[in-house]
Amino acid sequence: AQTVTQSQPEMSVQEAETVTLSCTYDTSESDYYLFWYKQPPSRQMILVIRQEAYKQQNATENRFSVNFQKAAKSFSLKISDSQLGDAAMYFCAYRGYRQGAQKLVFGQGTRLTINP
């Protein structure tokens, strides 16, 4: 079974600075998807960024980028120019690529605080 581990329960960063959230995962599959989701307090979970394992290029979405290290099974999220609105729980998630693989497997989450 696949597992996702986020070893940082909490992180904080000064506004406008850069922060990196860590995620490692375990799988025997060669093709899969990885995601970072953001869950603001009392709000719905929204997708921040995703990465297909067969792509070597790291995904980037505006201020958000990932460092995908397939051999190390590591998938970290870098947030540049942190903003107050970035404060939330961040979850790393895995999904298999094969047909029928439907469920997302989530990590425990990292609570990100932005200090003004």
Place this chain on the structure above:
Amino acid sequence: DTGVSQNPRHKITKRGQNVTFRCDPISEHNRLYWYRQTLGQGPEFLTYFQNEAQLEKSRLLSDRFSAERPKGSFSTLEIQRTEQGDSAMYLCASRPSQGGALGYTFGSGTRLTVV
């Protein structure tokens, strides 16, 4: 279309009572998922529907839990004889059949407190 809607937002119930939650997915999404999220943890998969067919169930879904999706539209999750350990946020998500890994849209969840 305003996204995935879940009702109620909050539910407080006494131990031993039955509760039912409802999820209305995005209308064109034929795939629907239920997750459970306990405080300080990531969501855990419970079950998955494609149209009206329930195709996968987690071992977390004990025999006190039942989910339905009649006519492939809205879905209900019922918990019978609730226990304090059932206290959690219950999340619903939907996505279309096309789009690969894209398109998971989550609802805001139903927070269940069993007293």
